[in-house]
Amino acid sequence: xAEDAYQKAYGEIALFYRxxxxxxxxxxxxxxxxxxxxxxAMFFDAEIVVYAERKDGEIVPCRALGVQxxxxxxxxxxxxxxxxxxxxxxxxxEFSKEGxxxxxxxxxxxxxxxxxxAPVTIFGAPKAVLCIIRLxxxxxxxxxxxxxxxxxxxxxxxxxxxxxxxxTERIVEERTAKLRETExxxxxxxxxxxxxxxxxxxxxxxxxxxxxxxxxxxxTPLTPIKIQxxxxxxxxxxxxxxxxxxxxxxxxxxxxxxxxxxDDIMTIAKLDAGKIIFHFEKHLIGKLxxxxxxxxxxxxxxxxxxxxxxxxxxxxxxxxxxxxxxxKQVMSIYLDNAVKFTPEGGSIALSGxxxxxxxxxxVADSGIGIPEEAIPKLFTRFYQVDKTITRKYGGTGLxxxxxxxxxxxxxxxxxxxxxxxxxxxxxxxxIPLKKSKEGGxx
Ligand SMILES: Nc1ncnc2c1ncn2[C@@H]1O[C@H](COP(=O)(O)OP(=O)(O)O)[C@@H](O)[C@H]1O
Ligand SMILES: [Mg+2]
Numbered sequence: 001x002a003e004d005a006y007q008k009a010y011g012e013i014a015l016f017y018r019x020x021x022x023x024x025x026x027x028x029x030x031x032x033x034x035x036x037x038x039x040x041a042m043f044f045d046a047e048i049v050v051y052a053e054r055k056d057g058e059i060v061p062c063r064a065l066g067v068q069x070x071x072x073x074x075x076x077x078x079x080x081x082x083x084x085x086x087x088x089x090x091x092x093x094e095f096s097k098e099g100x101x102x103x104x105x106x107x108x109x110x111x112x113x114x115x116x117x118a119p120v121t122i123f124g125a126p127k128a129v130l131c132i133i134r135l136x137x138x139x140x141x142x143x144x145x146x147x148x149x150x151x152x153x154x155x156x157x158x159x160x161x162x163x164x165x166x167x168t169e170r171i172v173e174e175r176t177a178k179l180r181e182t183e184x185x186x187x188x189x190x191x192x193x194x195x196x197x198x199x200x201x202x203x204x205x206x207x208x209x210x211x212x213x214x215x216x217x218x219x220t221p222l223t224p225i226k227i228q229x230x231x232x233x234x235x236x237x238x239x240x241x242x243x244x245x246x247x248x249x250x251x252x253x254x255x256x257x258x259x260x261x262x263d264d265i266m267t268i269a270k271l272d273a274g275k276i277i278f279h280f281e282k283h284l285i286g287k288l289x290x291x292x293x294x295x296x297x298x299x300x301x302x303x304x305x306x307x308x309x310x311x312x313x314x315x316x317x318x319x320x321x322x323x324x325x326x327x328k329q330v331m332s333i334y335l336d337n338a339v340k341f342t343p344e345g346g347s348i349a350l351s352g353x354x355x356x357x358x359x360x361x362x363v364a365d366s367g368i369g370i371p372e373e374a375i376p377k378l379f380t381r382f383y384q385v386d387k388t389i390t391r392k393y394g395g396t397g398l399x400x401x402x403x404x405x406x407x408x409x410x411x412x413x414x415x416x417x418x419x420x421x422x423x424x425x426x427x428x429x430x431i432p433l434k435k436s437k438e439g440g441x442x
Contacts, residue, residue, distance in 0.1 A: 012147055015043045019151060023158045032158050037065040040132055044144065048107060048133035054086060059129060069106035082129055085117035089126045091145040092117045097137055113137040118148040120156050211269040215262045226255045257394060264398035268381065271405045278323040278409060280435065285352060285359050286316035288324055292331040293350055296339065304344050310351035320359055321435045326406045333399040334363035334427045340393050342367030362428040370418035370425050378416050379404040411435065
């Protein structure tokens with residue numbers, strides 16, 4: 001290999017190496033272009049190097065070495081060699097001995113003799129052009145065109161790398177900002193919720209207060225009405241005929257119903273407000289069952305129903321810490337319903353059992369039964385399966401809701417089962433043998 005050719009090849013390889021080694025360090029496009037323009041000027045021994053980008057019908061210089069001007073230097077789309085390089089996506093060489101090349105005025109004034117235009121393909125499209133310009137009359141050669149292709153590829157790859165990096169950083173930044181916004185919105189929501197909760201608590205207290213006052217006001221006049229009606233019935237104000245007597249009996253029945261309703265509402269309101277005091281003491285569960293059964297045996301006899309009790313021995317001896325009156329109240333609510341919803345001649349059974357650390361009490365009847373879809377709603381306030389039927393039976397629809405609340409205060413649970421309409425029902429509750437620490441406080 002001749003000395004010259006060897007020198008040239010060595011220079012090319014050194015340039016390629018330097019460029020790729022330095023380009024990778026560039027952190028933005030300005031730095032990257034400065035590196036390339038410098039190396040190109042040196043390698044091609046050119047006075048001017050310009051990097052320009054294609055922007056809707058114009059080629060606009062972005063960075064230049066060897067010229068400085070405030071004049072606009074755009075090249076409008078047309079027959080110029082610069083546009084040719086872009087459109088054909090291949091380097092174009094031009095030479096003019098007189099320095100008459102078709103370049104923007106600030107360069108043209110310097111009488112450039114030789115130019116090499118090389119298109120730069122960024123993300124698959126020729127988006128920019130590198131113009132390497134000599135003022136002295138020395139042509140660019142085919143080998144220059146070949147070399148510049150390699151260099152331009154390096155430039156394009158680095159531009160793509162920087163743009164991707166910037167895009168990723170922008171996305172991360174945007175996402176972070178969004179995340180921060182969401183977090184802020186969430187904090188605001190929590191604050192709003194807290195405020196709403198506090199307001200609700202205030203309203204709730206006001207509601208409890210309202211119920212207390214109104215129930216009290218409703219109940220007070222009932223006592224004299226009841227007394228007066230009873231006095232009339234007892235003949236204290238003279239003899240009554242049968243029609244008048246029936247009238248006063250109706251008053252008495254309705255007063256009793258109203259009293260029960262008010263009592264139920266007061267119980268629920270007090271439970272809500274945590275104002276029912278529970279007295280937890282050791283009680284024999286079997287004894288509590290006996291006491292309640294006592295009241296219902298007579299009722300059943302009158303209505304010609306059979307009443308049975310099933311208290312296993314282990315339950316008779318079992319002491320559990322409960323509020324005895326409240327547990328009896330729940331059994332009464334169940335038995336009361338059983339009697340109410342079972343036709344004459346039916347049967348009722350009160351049973352107890354110890355199971356998995358709980359005492360389970362059930363009241364089973366052979367009464368009208370409950371449709372499957374109604375079962376989950378039974379323990380909600382004011383719920384009655386069939387308004388027309390329950391009107392016939394009377395009641396407030398609060399009994400089971402009270403039972404549930406009372407049992408839950410004991411750390412227990414309630415349930416209901418029925419094989420369907422006309423097939424009887426079973427209501428049950430279970431309370432833990434050992435009272436949990438927090439459970440039971442009203
Ligand atoms: N043993 C039962 N058999 C059939 N239906 C029942 C029985 N116990 C309760 N129910 C249904 O559950 C409803 C709610 O009962 P409860 O809360 O005690 O209210 P109330 O007895 O005042 O109607 C009753 O109206 C009735 O429809
Ligand atoms: Mg009831």
